[in-house]
Amino acid sequence: MSKEKIALCEDLADVMPPEYQELVATATFGNQDRGWKDIGSSKELIEQHSLCAGCPESIAFRFIMSSIPNPEDSVFVGSTGCTSLVFPQVGIHNIHSLFGNQNAIASGLQRALAVRFPDRVKDVYVLAGDGATVDIGLDMTMQSWFRQEKFTTICFDNELYANTGGQESGLMQKGFVAKMAPVGKKFEKVKLPEIAFESGCHYVAILTVSKPNRVEQAIRRATYVAREFGPTYIQLYTPCILEIGKQSMEGLDEMKDSESIGGRFVMRELMTDEVKAFIKEKEAEDKARRKQAKAVTA
Amino acid sequence: MNKKVDGQNSRILLSEKVKVGSKGPVNLTVADPNEMFFEAKRKPAFLTGSEVIKEAIRRANLDMSVAYPITPQSEAAALIGELFSEGYLKEYFRGESEFAVMGQCAGAAFGGARVFTTTAGPGTLRAMENFPMWAGSRLPIQVCVTCRGINSPLSIQPDTLELYYMLETGALVWHAETAQDLYDWILGGFMVAEQPDVHLPLALACDGFFVTHTKDNVMIQEDEICLPEYDPYRSPVPCMDMEVPPIRMMRDPFVMKSNYISYMTHASWQQEVRAAIDRSRKHTKVIMGGSLIETENLDREILLVSSGTAVSQGREAIRLLEEEGIKVGLVKIKSLRPFPFEELREATANAKTIFVPEFNVAGWLAREIKACIPDNQRVIAGPHVAGGMTMPSEVIVMEIKKGLGMKVEALSGRG
Amino acid sequence: MEEQYQVLPGPEAFLPPAAASQGIVLPDPGQAHIEGRLVDEEEAYEYAARKLLGGKVPTIFPGPLVLWKWNEKAAKKASAIRRLANALPARLIPMADYRPKYPKIDPAVEINPNHPNLTIWHNKIDVCIFVGVHCHQANLALKIIRGGTDCYTIAMCAQAGHEDACLSFRDISPETIDKLAATVERLKKEGVESQAIPFEQFVMSREGVVKGDV
Ligand SMILES: Cc1ncc(C[n+]2csc(CCOP(=O)(O)OP(=O)(O)O)c2C)c(N)n1
Numbered sequence: 007m008s009k010e011k012i013a014l015c016e017d018l019a020d021v022m023p024p025e026y027q028e029l030v031a032t033a034t035f036g037n038q039d040r041g042w043k044d045i046g047s048s049k050e051l052i053e054q055h056s057l058c059a060g061c062p063e064s065i066a067f068r069f070i071m072s073s074i075p076n077p078e079d080s081v082f083v084g085s086t087g088c089t090s091l092v093f094p095q096v097g098i099h100n101i102h103s104l105f106g107n108q109n110a111i112a113s114g115l116q117r118a119l120a121v122r123f124p125d126r127v128k129d130v131y132v133l134a135g136d137g138a139t140v141d142i143g144l145d146m147t148m149q150s151w152f153r154q155e156k157f158t159t160i161c162f163d164n165e166l167y168a169n170t171g172g173q174e175s176g177l178m179q180k181g182f183v184a185k186m187a188p189v190g191k192k193f194e195k196v197k198l199p200e201i202a203f204e205s206g207c208h209y210v211a212i213l214t215v216s217k218p219n220r221v222e223q224a225i226r227r228a229t230y231v232a233r234e235f236g237p238t239y240i241q242l243y244t245p246c247i248l249e250i251g252k253q254s255m256e257g258l259d260e261m262k263d264s265e266s267i268g269g270r271f272v273m274r275e276l277m278t279d280e281v282k283a284f285i286k287e288k289e290a291e292d293k294a295r296r297k298q299a300k301a302v303t304a
Numbered sequence: 305m306n307k308k309v310d311g312q313n314s315r316i317l318l319s320e321k322v323k324v325g326s327k328g329p330v331n332l333t334v335a336d337p338n339e340m341f342f343e344a345k346r347k348p349a350f351l352t353g354s355e356v357i358k359e360a361i362r363r364a365n366l367d368m369s370v371a372y373p374i375t376p377q378s379e380a381a382a383l384i385g386e387l388f389s390e391g392y393l394k395e396y397f398r399g400e401s402e403f404a405v406m407g408q409c410a411g412a413a414f415g416g417a418r419v420f421t422t423t424a425g426p427g428t429l430r431a432m433e434n435f436p437m438w439a440g441s442r443l444p445i446q447v448c449v450t451c452r453g454i455n456s457p458l459s460i461q462p463d464t465l466e467l468y469y470m471l472e473t474g475a476l477v478w479h480a481e482t483a484q485d486l487y488d489w490i491l492g493g494f495m496v497a498e499q500p501d502v503h504l505p506l507a508l509a510c511d512g513f514f515v516t517h518t519k520d521n522v523m524i525q526e527d528e529i530c531l532p533e534y535d536p537y538r539s540p541v542p543c544m545d546m547e548v549p550p551i552r553m554m555r556d557p558f559v560m561k562s563n564y565i566s567y568m569t570h571a572s573w574q575q576e577v578r579a580a581i582d583r584s585r586k587h588t589k590v591i592m593g594g595s596l597i598e599t600e601n602l603d604r605e606i607l608l609v610s611s612g613t614a615v616s617q618g619r620e621a622i623r624l625l626e627e628e629g630i631k632v633g634l635v636k637i638k639s640l641r642p643f644p645f646e647e648l649r650e651a652t653a654n655a656k657t658i659f660v661p662e663f664n665v666a667g668w669l670a671r672e673i674k675a676c677i678p679d680n681q682r683v684i685a686g687p688h689v690a691g692g693m694t695m696p697s698e699v700i701v702m703e704i705k706k707g708l709g710m711k712v713e714a715l716s717g718r719g
Numbered sequence: 720m721e722e723q724y725q726v727l728p729g730p731e732a733f734l735p736p737a738a739a740s741q742g743i744v745l746p747d748p749g750q751a752h753i754e755g756r757l758v759d760e761e762e763a764y765e766y767a768a769r770k771l772l773g774g775k776v777p778t779i780f781p782g783p784l785v786l787w788k789w790n791e792k793a794a795k796k797a798s799a800i801r802r803l804a805n806a807l808p809a810r811l812i813p814m815a816d817y818r819p820k821y822p823k824i825d826p827a828v829e830i831n832p833n834h835p836n837l838t839i840w841h842n843k844i845d846v847c848i849f850v851g852v853h854c855h856q857a858n859l860a861l862k863i864i865r866g867g868t869d870c871y872t873i874a875m876c877a878q879a880g881h882e883d884a885c886l887s888f889r890d891i892s893p894e895t896i897d898k899l900a901a902t903v904e905r906l907k908k909e910g911v912e913s914q915a916i917p918f919e920q921f922v923m924s925r926e927g928v929v930k931g932d933v
Pocket residue numbers: 086087088089104105134135136137138139162164166167168169170175
């Protein structure tokens with residue numbers, strides 16, 4: 007939808023709830039240089055949600071929704087899990103259907119939108135938990151990469167099944183004692199970033215959501231590369247504070263610990279040289295445009 | 305219990321955006337389906353059921369199909385691929401499993417595409433979680449189910465047990481007897497399933513091999529015409545393409561949080577899907593020649609009631625019995641969902657004995673009929689065959705004679 | 720012969736049936752339905768206008784398809800809806816979206832399809848119009864309202880109509896909305912008085928309610 011169409015009918019605008027009046031007035035639709043820095047100065051695309059207080063998934067959602075470059079023409083696909091408590095409140099069309107089928111849905115959706123809107127860029131994103139991505143949905147996750155489907159897969163890695171009460175997941179660390187892993191998990195955390203790269207993802211990033219600029223950069227890169235090359239994958243550590251016994255204020259520390267040297271979530275990016283060169287060029291373009299925009303407003 | 309829908313609305317209603325005469329795929333021209341189905345000149349074509357599917361899809365103005373091989377639908381699914389290579393549809397690929405394929409079809413339908421796929425037996429069961437999701441999400445996808453046996457043990461042969469599983473998915477379920485049914489209903493099916501007051505998936509069933517792999521004369525449109533394209537903005541739910549409000553929209557959200565949502569929403573949602581099935585009656589009638597059932601000689605005391613190719617076998621059995629002076633009437637059930645309650649009650653009003661031949665071990669159609677008509681001790685569930693067995697007309701003849709208390713010699717098993 | 724089901728205001732049942740499963744059939748083009756009875760559209764204008772004028776708290780619930788200016792026709796429908804609200808007079812309470820809104824809705828100023836009864840009860844609405852709501856969501860809401868409230872529901876549907884409403888038009892357009900408003904004006908001239916309890920329509924800004932009764 008063009009930004010102009012995200013508008014209220016004048017004759018009924020003054021009965022609309024305040025959150026929509028604000029969305030129309032100040033959200034950053036139509037601004038390809040939007041980013042996490044708009045948080046606070048513009049209406050965010052996400053309303054209240056019912057995650058646990060302090061759950062890092064919530065800040066991850068806010069960073070992602072403020073960073074996607076083309077929200078007026080983006081559609082998200084989710085899966086069953088804690089993330090699906092947030093999605094109804096997101097100001098972007100999004101699909102939940104079953105648990106684990108997200109990359110299959112996104113494959114059909116992205117192709118349908120490409121067929122229906124050949125002259126427009128419509129970005130499709132999957133955003134699902136680690137159980138959905140790596141366990142029940144792994145077949146469809148990887149097959150969409152093999153097939154070179156042009157969308158970005160984002161995994162909220164909280165290293166367990168949060169929504170069903172903290173069971174073992176493939177991305178859980180070895181030895182962790184959890185429900186359904188009563189004597190500790192017997193095998194290593196699945197190396198999905200490497201698997202993703204080997205399976206055909208053109209850009210892979212693994213990081214925590216402690217630093218918004220990093221999240222923004224990964225999201226923008228993944229989006230651009232998905233449009234031009236094919237599948238991209240981002241794995242974000244969003245610890246489930248409830249199930250690992252942390253307080254609501256401790257999520258950030260947990261993420262920082264895990265990304266310090268030697269930690270499992272030290273930021274890494276995997277890409278080919280060709281993609282690297284493309285990103286460099288694209289980011290130079292972005293920079294020049296922003297500079298020019300600044301010069302005009304100054 | 306449905307009210308019999310009659311008389312009114314003898315036309316297929318179209319989106320106001322439809323431009324009859326505009327260009328369709330390749331060399332086809334968009335037609336008014338009312339003309340295309342009922343008036344356009346037709347020519348005979350001698351085709352297998354798989355080829356019939358291809359010819360119907362050629363004219364369906366389809367956006368997308370996703371395929372996965374399983375006998376007996378593999379040929380049809382591959383032929384649709386040929387159509388894709390010729391430009392008759394815009395997207396086509398092989399998915400990784402039936403579960404994934406039905407998800408891919410759903411994704412495309414969420415995005416506003418007209419979608420068709422095919423499956424059978426184990427594929428239908430592998431995909432099963434998707435069908436109620438399709439219906440609950442109001443996705444008008446058409447899946448052609450070419451019925452075959454369900455494991456274990458494995459069988460690739462015709463058997464209609466899988467349809468029993470389909471009946472409460474919330475999808476429309478139709479059962480074609482012949483290749484002509486298949487052809488007409490694939491095209492008509494899109495027009496019914498996409499009505500804004502229906503907007504549900506359609507499982508169009510036919511019996512594997514008996515229909516898919518035998519050649520039959522089918523009357524197809526002579527002119528190079530096709531259906532109008534699907535208009536996703538008539539949908540009863542927002543299309544997920546960011547082109548329609550509200551943009552703060554999840555399909556479909558959890559409606560089960562007791563603190564801020566009524567559980568009744570979920571119950572009402574399920575009722576609404578069933579209501580949409582009922583609303584399809586008046587549209588379906590138009591493309592099924594006026595009724596969800598077809599009847600012959602309802603004044604007779606003995607009736608054969610069935611669906612699919614069991615009806616064809618029944619027709620021959622009736623002829624054989626007639627030679628012996630035993631008069632039997634016939635009811636062909638075309639639509640299983642919606643189920644023709646009222647029509648069946650009326651059609652069976654005079655019958656003293658009702659036989660229900662079926663190609664499955666469960667006898668689900670007999671159960672459906674028993675649940676719908678008064679004095680249901682009149683229903684004799686049989687004869688049954690399963691696992692790919694044929695049902696010679698003589699077997700039906702025998703069953704009827706036995707049911708009438710006549711002495712008959714058993715037709716020996718042919719395993 | 721079984722008695723024909725009628726689509727009447729509730730409270731009908733703990734879980735009322737969908738009217739379609741009770742044998743109620745939707746109108747064809749040119750028709751409307753009144754309580755399940757198929758009638759000529761003309762009859763329904765008069766009937767609906769009288770129902771609306773007779774209500775103490777007549778209310779219009781515009782949905783996303785007419786609240787958002789996603790095309791020119793939507794804007795025209797919105798203008799016509801405002802004219803109809805003024806002609807009656809009727810309150811305007813939006814159904815801005817269909818999400819299960821967290822943490823809760825404010826029933827004075829919004830209605831939600833997942834628990835529309837809250838808004839009906841809170842404002843004591845006795846007759847209402849659904850317009851610009853996607854059909855699936857409208858049907859859920861209409862049925863829940865019939866289940867738990869005594870509100871008379873009218874649907875102005877741009878598609879095939881709603882048998883779960885007590886009265887439903889189909890194929891509506893800016894012109895047909897205006898036609899209903901014109902019928903209201905005519906009846907008023909003929910001496911039919913609005914029974915609406917006097918109210919001031921609320922006005923909302925980005926900060927919240929600026930004026931009006933809530
Ligand atoms: C077919 C199916 N199997 C199991 C479930 C139950 N289930 C719902 S959410 C969930 C776990 C989600 O884990 P994850 O994907 O890691 O998301 P999180 O809640 O941790 O964010 C499971 C097992 C389901 N809904 N559907």
